[in-house]
Structures are given as structure tokens and as C-alpha cells.
Amino acid sequence: MSQAVRIRAGYLLAVAALLLAPQFFYPVLVMKVLCFALFACAFNLLLGYAGLLSFGHAAFFGGAAYVAGYALKSWHVPALVGLLLGTLAAAALGWLFGRLAIRRQGIYFAMITLALAQMVYFICLQVPYTGGEDGLQGVPRGSLFGLVDLADDRNLYYVVAALCALGFWIIERAIHSPFGQVLKAIRENEPRAISLGYDVERYKLLAFVLSAALTGLAGATKTLVFSFASLTDAEWHTSGEVVLMTLVGGLGTVYGPAVGAGVIVTLQDQLADKVGSLVSVIMGCIFVLCVLAFRRGIVGELQALYRSATGNRY
Amino acid sequence: MADTIDYILETDALVREFRGFVAVSSVSLRVRRGRIHALIGPNGAGKTTCFNLLTKFLEPTSGSIRFNGVDITDERPAEVARRGMVRSFQISSVFPHLTVLENVRVALQRSLGTSFHFWRSERSLRRLEPRALALLAEVGLEEFAGVVAVELSYGRKRALELATTLALDPQLLLLDEPTQGMGHEDVDRVMQLIRRIAADRSILMVEHNMAVVAGVCDTITVLARGSVLAEGSYAQVSRNAAVLEAYMGTAEGGLVGPGGRG
Numbered sequence: 060m061s062q063a064v065r066i067r068a069g070y071l072l073a074v075a076a077l078l079l080a081p082q083f084f085y086p087v088l089v090m091k092v093l094c095f096a097l098f099a100c101a102f103n104l105l106l107g108y109a110g111l112l113s114f115g116h117a118a119f120f121g122g123a124a125y126v127a128g129y130a131l132k133s134w135h136v137p138a139l140v141g142l143l144l145g146t147l148a149a150a151a152l153g154w155l156f157g158r159l160a161i162r163r164q165g166i167y168f169a170m171i172t173l174a175l176a177q178m179v180y181f182i183c184l185q186v187p188y189t190g191g192e193d194g195l196q197g198v199p200r201g202s203l204f205g206l207v208d209l210a211d212d213r214n215l216y217y218v219v220a221a222l223c224a225l226g227f228w229i230i231e232r233a234i235h236s237p238f239g240q241v242l243k244a245i246r247e248n249e250p251r252a253i254s255l256g257y258d259v260e261r262y263k264l265l266a267f268v269l270s271a272a273l274t275g276l277a278g279a280t281k282t283l284v285f286s287f288a289s290l291t292d293a294e295w296h297t298s299g300e301v302v303l304m305t306l307v308g309g310l311g312t313v314y315g316p317a318v319g320a321g322v323i324v325t326l327q328d329q330l331a332d333k334v335g336s337l338v339s340v341i342m343g344c345i346f347v348l349c350v351l352a353f354r355r356g357i358v359g360e361l362q363a364l365y366r367s368a369t370g371n372r373y
Numbered sequence: 374m375a376d377t378i379d380y381i382l383e384t385d386a387l388v389r390e391f392r393g394f395v396a397v398s399s400v401s402l403r404v405r406r407g408r409i410h411a412l413i414g415p416n417g418a419g420k421t422t423c424f425n426l427l428t429k430f431l432e433p434t435s436g437s438i439r440f441n442g443v444d445i446t447d448e449r450p451a452e453v454a455r456r457g458m459v460r461s462f463q464i465s466s467v468f469p470h471l472t473v474l475e476n477v478r479v480a481l482q483r484s485l486g487t488s489f490h491f492w493r494s495e496r497s498l499r500r501l502e503p504r505a506l507a508l509l510a511e512v513g514l515e516e517f518a519g520v521v522a523v524e525l526s527y528g529r530k531r532a533l534e535l536a537t538t539l540a541l542d543p544q545l546l547l548l549d550e551p552t553q554g555m556g557h558e559d560v561d562r563v564m565q566l567i568r569r570i571a572a573d574r575s576i577l578m579v580e581h582n583m584a585v586v587a588g589v590c591d592t593i594t595v596l597a598r599g600s601v602l603a604e605g606s607y608a609q610v611s612r613n614a615a616v617l618e619a620y621m622g623t624a625e626g627g628l629v630g631p632g633g634r635g
């Protein structure tokens with residue numbers, strides 16, 4: 060099979076799986092997996108393809124969750140408008156974070172994003188619009204164009220699946236675009252990219268805004284699914300979780316982070332009522348195992364296996 | 374002749390200090406348009422630092438730089454590159470996990486003006502490939518087009534770097550030890566290539582291999598401890614007593630220097 064055929068077959072399978080998933084699994088769980096998968100893939104666009112480790116992505120996820128929740132609940136905007144507002148807010152926040160952080164390298168970049176995200180968390184805790192410790196409860200799901208009632212999990216599922224598919228498509232396209240090429244060049248050798256006349260900071264900023272916007276789409280969609288936005292969404296914990304998902308799935312592989320998100324979310328869901336707070340310990344162990352033994356993550360290791368089995372190196 | 378008085382690059386009393394240590398001290402350099410100008414000097418003389426200053430990878434402590442008559446002292450490195458002064462690096466500098474073809478294509482790509490288009494398919498870059506292949510042919514790499522750059526031999530990486538630099542069609546190339554670490558044949562090939570590309574551009578190069586300097590360069594500036602020691606043709610410079618003492622005195626016979634060091 061040629062590579063193009065294999066890729067197309069892969070996409071068909073993925074679409075079929077998306078369409079059939081609610082027949083076999085609880086739709087809300089699948090939707091949660093999808094939201095975090097989009098979150099992780101958006102994060103990976105930045106870390107895996109621009110080489111920027113942000114430790115503040117919860118700000119975009121949580122920020123968008125609150126904005127969408129507020130718009131849906133207080134202004135009664137249609138569902139899609141709420142999601143759009145959340146996404147735009149995250150993009151704007153991403154632009155701001157990016158402007159402040161992008162000149163810094165490595166650990167300093169991570170620290171500044173973390174600090175900024177903590178400020179956003181503090182704002183979410185303090186302002187009167189977010190419901191403080193309780194978060195925004197009872198956000199209405201509304202309907203799609205006044206036609207399809209989204210209170211029904213099945214109906215909502217297909218909307219969420221379509222939105223996430225759109226998000227994945229944008230990421231995939233961005234990675235394989237002229238912009239993505241420059242991004243890879245910058246990641247590979249920044250001084251060389253500069254010497255070729257690329258203003259690397261502007262490219263990194265665009266990558267950051269794209270990543271923040273798609274993270275926002277994931278966060279806003281999550282609000283719609285669960286009908287609430289809470290402080291957990293904006294907590295530093297969430298920023299760490301997305302790093303874990305990305306590493307478990309495979310850093311720098313297009314869909315590895317989605318697999319990682321699936322594994323982590325499902326595990327948390329299954330374990331929550333069995334082991335209680337031990338979940339954190341288990342997550343920590345997975346993290347350590349991943350860093351020590353499976354650097355390439357699930358998808359990365361599978362790809363390597365496939366390559367060594369077929370002798371095909373690229 | 375007009376171009377003999379026309380300088381593509383001029384610096385005026387360029388200084389760079391690193392915490393009190395003067396790495397480049399009051400260097401006034403003038404590179405004639407259309408010539409190959411060598412910057413030589415012992416290790417640590419400040420040649421690479423000079424390159425970093427000229428291309429704005431480092432800020433000068435004082436002094437000014439004019440490129441094509443325009444003061445570029447306050448510009449950013451990418452801006453300088455877009456003006457047509459493109460550098461290579463002393464340590465070979467490729468994009469290791471892109472293919473050889475992609476390495477050159479990424480340099481060509483800027484001219485399309487679509488480099489921020491994240492919604493456009495990579496396929497839109499395919500029309501750059503004939504030009505990229507032609508550039509690769511120029512440095513003898515066309516059969517390696519599909520190879521990932523990290524797998525090339527050292528000499529070929531340097532050749533790839535040259536092809537990538539040429540892709541920008543620069544007016545002035547700054548080459549930092551282009552033959553460093555190369556075998557004889559590669560050195561000859563690079564020398565010929567440099568002569569060929571100099572037909573319609575200017576070149577400023579750091580070079581340790583005196584055979585190359587003598588063979589291709591029109592003007593030579595000798596740098597020692599950050600300052601200009603001498604300047605002139607190879608014949609003039611190689612007879613200069615101060616130069617012989619400070620730099621070439623280390624090599625027997627005076628003229629064939631070491632092949633190059635880090």
C-alpha cells in the first residue's frame with residue numbers, strides 16, 4: 060500500500076470510529092476524551108512542532124470554558140456562538156501570553172507561561188462572573204440552529220465530534236503547511252532560520268495563538284458537554300495533565316497526544332471510584348515510566364516498531 | 374570603474390566587549406562590491422564575533438555598520454538577512470531532520486510570501502522544487518535530495534549549507550570557515566564553487582586554509598586580538614612582518630596555514 064492510501068485508510072477508520080463510538084461507549088465519556096484529545100493535540104502543535112513548552116495552557120482551556128459558559132448562561136447565545144466566543148477569548152489571551160513569553164527560551168518560557176496562567180486562575184477565582192469556588196453551574200446546552208436539541212447526549216455527541224474533527228484538521232493542516240515548514244525549521248535550528256530571514260518570534264507567536272485558540276475550542280466544548288465550567292479547568296494541574304497526555308501518546312507525532320488523552324482520561328474515569336486519590340500516584344508513576352522507558356510515547360514507539368519491522372525508515 | 378569605489382559593506386570602529394573583555398576592537402572593514410574578501414587571523418582573534426556583529430546576531434558595543442550605503446546598525450538579524458547579507462555558520466548548520474531538498478526549499482519559500490499561511494497545503498511548495506534541485510546540482514548534492522540532512526557526511530552538510538544560503542540569492546555572503554574539516558577534493562570543489570558564485574555577488578569569508586585564501590580571495594584583512602593588523606592582497610599581507618609574527622609565524626614557510634580549527 061502506498062503511503063497516501065494508508066493515510067486515507069487511516070482517516071476513514073478514524074471517522075468510522077468517531078461515528079460508531081457512542082454505540083459502544085457512554086457518549087459523555089467519549090466527548091470528554093475528544094475534548095482532551097483536541098486540547099493535547101493543540102498543546103503538541105506548540106511543543107512538538109514549535110519546540111515551546113508552555114506550562115500555562117490551562118489558562119486557555121479554563122478561560123475559554125468560563126467565557127463560553129458565561130455567554131451561554133447569561134446572554135443565552137446559541138451554542139455555537141458560545142463556543143466561538145470562548146475560542147476567540149483564548150486566542151486573544153494566547154496573543155497576550157505569547158507577546159510576553161516568546162522572547163524567553165526553555166525553562167524561562169515555561170515559567171512565564173505558568174506565572175501568567177496563575178494570574179488567570181486568580182482572576183477566575185475572584186471576579187464576580189465566574190461563580191468563585193463553585194464555578195459556573197447549569198450552563199444550558201441549547202440547540203443547534205434552533206433545530207437540534209443538544210440536551211440529548213447523542214445529538215451533542217455528533218456536534219462535538221464534528222468540532223473536534225475540525226480542530227484536528229486545522230492542526231494537521233497547519234503542521235503540513237508552508238507555515239508548518241518554517242516552524243519545523245525554527246525548531247530544528249533557530250539561528251539558521253533567522254539567518255534565512257525569518258522573524259522567528261512572529262512564527263512562534265502565530266503558533267502560540269493557534270494552539271491557544273484550539274485549546275480554547277476544547278475548553279469551551281467541554282463546558283457545553285458537562286454544563287459547567289469550574290476552577291479545575293484553569294488550574295495548573297490541568298496544564299500538567301496535558302503535558303502528561305502528550306508524552307504518553309507521543310510528543311511530536313500528529314495524533315499521539317490524542318491517544319495519550321484517551322488513555323489518561325479513560326484511566327482516570329475508570330479508577331476514580333475504585334482507588335480514590337491514589338489516581339494521582341498512578342498518574343505520577345505513568346509519567347515517570349514514560350520519561351524513563353518510553354520516551355517516544357505510545358504512538359512514537361509503535362511507529363518505531365513498524366519502521367524496524369518493515370525496514371522503512373521514514 | 375564605478376564598482377571599485379563602491380563598497381557593499383562598511384563598518385566604522387566596530388567594538389564588542391564581553392564583560393570587559395574586548396573581543397572586537399575598533400574594526401573598520403570595507404568590502405568591495407563583487408569581490409571575495411578574506412578575514413583571517415589566529416584562533417580567538419574575533420572573526421566569528423565580527424560575523425555575529427555584522428549580521429546582528431550580536432549587538433555591537435559601539436560603532437556602525439552600513440550595508441549598500443544604508444545604516445543597519447539597529448536592525449534585527451532577520452531584517453539584515455532580507456536585505457541580502459546572508460551568513461553561514463562556523464559549525465555546519467543545517468536543519469537536521471528535514472530532507473536535503475526541504476532544507477533548500479525552506480530558504481526559497483520566503484519569496485512566495487505564504488510562510489504564515491497555516492491553512493495552505495504543503496503541496497503549494499512543490500513548484501519551488503525545480504529551483505531547489507538546480508541549487509543542489511550546483512553543489513553536487515542532487516542525488517541526495519531525498520536524504521535526511523543529518524545523515525550527510527560533514528563535507529556534504531557544508532555543501533548543503535552553501536546551497537541553502539545561495540537559495541536566498543544574497544548580494545553578500547558571509548562564509549565562516551567554509552572548508553573547515555573537509556578533505557582535499559571537497560576543498561577544491563568548494564573553492565571552485567566560491568569562485569563561481571562570486572561572479573555576481575560579494576563574499577566575505579573567514580578561512581584558515583591559506584591555499585584557499587591565496588587561491589580565491591582578492592583582499593585579505595588580518596585580525597589579531599580583535600583589531601585589524603593588516604589589509605591588502607595576499608602578496609602584500611603575506612610579506613607583512615607584523616602578520617608573519619602574529620599569525621603566520623606559527624606555520625613553517627609562513628604561508629600554508631593549518632586546515633582550520635574550531
Ligand SMILES: Nc1ncnc2c1ncn2[C@@H]1O[C@H](COP(=O)(O)OP(=O)(O)O)[C@@H](O)[C@H]1O
Binds near residue numbers: 414415418422635
Ligand atoms: N558570547 C561570548 N561571551 C564571551 N566571550 C566570547 C563570546 N563569543 C566570543 N567570545 C570571545 O571572543 C574572542 C573571539 O572569539 P571568536 O570571534 O569566536 O574568534 P575566532 O572566530 O576568530 O576564532 C574569544 O576570546 C572568545 O572567547
Ligand SMILES: [Mg+2]
Binds near residue numbers: 420422635
Ligand atoms: Mg571562529
